[in-house]
Amino acid sequence: MSDFFATQHAMIAMDHVGYVHNRLDRDTEHRTEDSLQEMMVQNGSRYFVLHGDKVLLSQRGTRYNALVCERRAKEVGGLMDRIILLGTDPAERNAPRLAIPLSDDAAAALEDDKEYELWSLRAIGTKGLLPADQLGALAQARSLLHWHETHQFCAQCGAKTAIALAGARRDCPTCSAQHFPRTDPVVIMLAIHKAEDGIERCLLGHHTRSETPMYSTLAGFMEQGETLEAAVRREIYEESGIEIKAVRYAGSQPWPFPSSLMLGCYAEAVSSDIYIDEAELSDARWFTKNEVREMISRGTDSDLPHVPHRFSIAAWLIQGWLDEN
Numbered sequence: 001m002s003d004f005f006a007t008q009h010a011m012i013a014m015d016h017v018g019y020v021h022n023r024l025d026r027d028t029e030h031r032t033e034d035s036l037q038e039m040m041v042q043n044g045s046r047y048f049v050l051h052g053d054k055v056l057l058s059q060r061g062t063r064y065n066a067l068v069c070e071r072r073a074k075e076v077g078g079l080m081d082r083i084i085l086l087g088t089d090p091a092e093r094n095a096p097r098l099a100i101p102l103s104d105d106a107a108a109a110l111e112d113d114k115e116y117e118l119w120s121l122r123a124i125g126t127k128g129l130l131p132a133d134q135l136g137a138l139a140q141a142r143s144l145l146h147w148h149e150t151h152q153f154c155a156q157c158g159a160k161t162a163i164a165l166a167g168a169r170r171d172c173p174t175c176s177a178q179h180f181p182r183t184d185p186v187v188i189m190l191a192i193h194k195a196e197d198g199i200e201r202c203l204l205g206h207h208t209r210s211e212t213p214m215y216s217t218l219a220g221f222m223e224q225g226e227t228l229e230a231a232v233r234r235e236i237y238e239e240s241g242i243e244i245k246a247v248r249y250a251g252s253q254p255w256p257f258p259s260s261l262m263l264g265c266y267a268e269a270v271s272s273d274i275y276i277d278e279a280e281l282s283d284a285r286w287f288t289k290n291e292v293r294e295m296i297s298r299g300t301d302s303d304l305p306h307v308p309h310r311f312s313i314a315a316w317l318i319q320g321w322l323d324e325n
């Protein structure tokens with residue numbers, strides 16, 4: 001490995017960032033119409049059961065488990081005609097991992113269940129209830145199940161479409177159109193300004209929709225025909241009036257609410273006067289490294305200004321800047 005990639009590799013370690021680790025082998029390119037049935041009957045095949053962004057968990061002592069067998073998936077009210085294949089697990093003798101949604105009634109019935117409980121995927125991540133590499137598979141399950149649920153009709157002719165390739169596609173039986181799951185790219189970036197005094201500061205904003213005094217990186221959806229760099233410059237300018245020169249991509253995070261991909265960047269600010277977009281932000285300020293360190297030390301439950309949980313790529317971008325020499 002050259003020095004360049006060694007440095008990059010050290011920089012991009014994302015141990016605490018949620019949903020980035022997924023060890024499943026999806027093998028989408030080799031799937032056939034029979035793949036789902038073949039995988040369901042294989043030894044060791046197990047299911048993640050989801051209802052919206054909630055996941056079915058059982059608890060034994062301090063350990064949580066998210067995988068159930070087919071019989072259990074049926075018993076708790078899983079919708080058997082909506083099963084999708086996520087992939088096979090190389091760490092478990094290539095056992096298939098599938099996902100199945102619950103009906104609303106089945107989810108409601110679980111409220112009194114002694115063995116199973118529905119947990120939000122966010123809480124599972126921030127509380128660390130499951131191994132990090134299962135979070136990535138659950139993010140995949142959440143996004144894909146949501147896409148199937150909201151894309152049941154053909155966008156070309158309106159006919160009812162059917163699950164194809166074990167969930168990797170939907171096909172229209174009337175006009176033969178093939179529909180593929182979508183991922184929505186979002187730019188999320190830390191703008192950094194080096195003032196005339198030689199001190200670097202980063203730009204963090206407080207969002208109008210945030211109920212806590214949390215200051216975070218700016219972010220926004222990419223638009224069609226836009227480069228990553230242009231989206232970073234546009235979003236920062238729209239939200240804060242700050243002008244950006246260089247943009248550097250740093251790392252990404254799947255964000256399955258429902259199907260975003262957060263593209264994390266650093267942005268070099270060449271102006272410093274802030275003009276906030278009041279529809280998006282209630283405040284935005286420049287913070288020194290020491291100020292940010294103090295915000296981190298307060299924790300995410302603090303009533304004083306603080307930064308996002310280390311589970312988020314926003315926190316990872318901030319930490320990457322603090323760790324920089």
Ligand SMILES: [Zn+2]
Pocket residue numbers: 154155156157158159172173174175176177
């Ligand atoms: Zn059609």
